[in-house]
Amino acid sequence: MDKTMKLDAANYKDLLKHYIETRDEQSLYGVEQVSKSFISNNILPEEIINLHIQALSDIYPNLSEEFQHSMDFLLEAMISYGLAHQEFQVLREEQMTMKSEISVAASMQDSLLHTTKPEIDGLDIGVISVPAHQMNGDYHHFIKGKDGSIGITIADVIGKGIPAALCMSMIKYSMESYPEESMYPKAILKNLNRVVERNVDASMFITMLHAQYLPTENTLQYASAGHEPGFFYNSETKVFEEITAKGLLLGVLPDTDYKQYERKLHKGDMVVLLTDGVTESKDGERFIEREEVLDVISQYAHLPAQEMVNRVYKHFERMQDFQLRDDFTLLILKKDV
Structure with missing residues (x-):
């Protein structure tokens, strides 16, 4: 003693x-x-x-x-x-160290994956992406072309955490390295699939929808790699239609071709892109129906696009007692002229 x-x-x-x-x-x-x-x-x-x-x-x-x-x-x-x-x-102490490291990684992810919502005549854009935890497994990105077109990407990594964040940063910089003349959706997905298949762990797959809006033609071109179907809203019929676009997840097979689709947009039309964190929200123990998502979106359809997505997110956040089960990403394009 x-x-x-x-x-x-x-x-x-x-x-x-x-x-x-x-x-x-x-x-x-x-x-x-x-x-x-x-x-x-x-x-x-x-x-x-x-x-x-x-x-x-x-x-x-x-x-x-x-x-x-x-x-x-x-x-x-x-x-x-x-x-x-x-x-x-x-x-x-180990947990505190891990939390600190994840916090640093989350900050790096925000910096690496930062994207600026573009301003484009005739198109009102709203987007919200909220991680269920510190790291976000969802991804969205905008690329504005010299011709005034805009590339729009929404994706979800099957596999979360730091590896997913690093994977997404690789995808972002791969996309930005492509020449503008090869930015067609089917070409983007084909090239990215090759990158993911060669460089990403076999246990990790990525769903993605890439679209390109051509303002001079009022046309949206798009292709999907197994991503959650979004919706078109037809202002004339006042009906939502599910986006029909099929394609294999990124990283499954090396030589995969993707089918490209096209849609004319008219004044008042909307494009709704999302991840399964939206459509698989839970009301108590019950998974909601996709129609319920559309009902909520319809409630706020009269608002500007950014206010729309904010209100929709708040609705589902409250419904889930402010505890997201999955990363929540919602992107809405409104054709306003």
């Missing part, structure tokens, strides 16, 4: 004796100070119990044998507690 422990032991015994005799709360304050000393000197719980037993034995040398046994039992319990507590502290 070192000098500090000896001083604390003597002080502890005096405080204990004084409290037993007087029930004076000042003694409890003194114990608080001794406890701080124990913490600063890394005194283990079983050492404190042993100190208490020794103090009692000095004060009351004729303690009953039963009481002494009970204190021995408490000492053994505290030894087990001390070992468990040490393990817990180690795990907690």
Whole structure:
């Protein structure tokens, strides 16, 4: 026992004796100070119990044998507690380190995958992407061409966390390296599929829908790699239609061709692109129907696109008690002229 422990032991015994005799709360304050000393000197719980037993034995040398046994039992319990507590502290420190690393990775992801929502005449764009946890497995990106066209990508990684974020950053910079004349949706997906198949772990796949809006022709060209079907809203019929576009997930087979589709957009038409975190929202224990998503979108169809997606997200966030089950990404294009 070192000098500090000896001083604390003597002080502890005096405080204990004084409290037993007087029930004076000042003694409890003194114990608080001794406890701080124990913490600063890394005194283990079983050492404190042993100190208490020794103090009692000095004060009351004729303690009953039963009481002494009970204190021995408490000492053994505290030894087990001390070992468990040490393990817990180690795990907690590792967890804090991991949280810190994930926080840094999430910040890097925001920086690497940052995209600017473009301004384009005749098209109102709204987008929201909220991760269920710190890292976002969803991805969206805009590329504005010199001819005024706009490339629009929405994707979901099957496989989350830091590897997914790194995978998405690779995809983003691959897309931005392609020459503008090869930015057609089917060409983009074919090239990205080759990149993913060669460079991404076989356990990780990516669903993606890439579209290109041509303002001079009021046309949306698009292709899908197994991505969650979105919707077209026809302003004339006031009906939502599911986007029909089929294609294999990125990274499954090396030489995959993707079919390209085309759709004319007229004033008041909308394009709704999303990830399964939207369509697989839960109301209690029940997964919602896709029609319910459209009903909510319809409620806010009169609003600007960005306010629309914000309101839709808030609706489903409240419905799920503010605990997302999956990453939530919703992108809406409104043809306003």
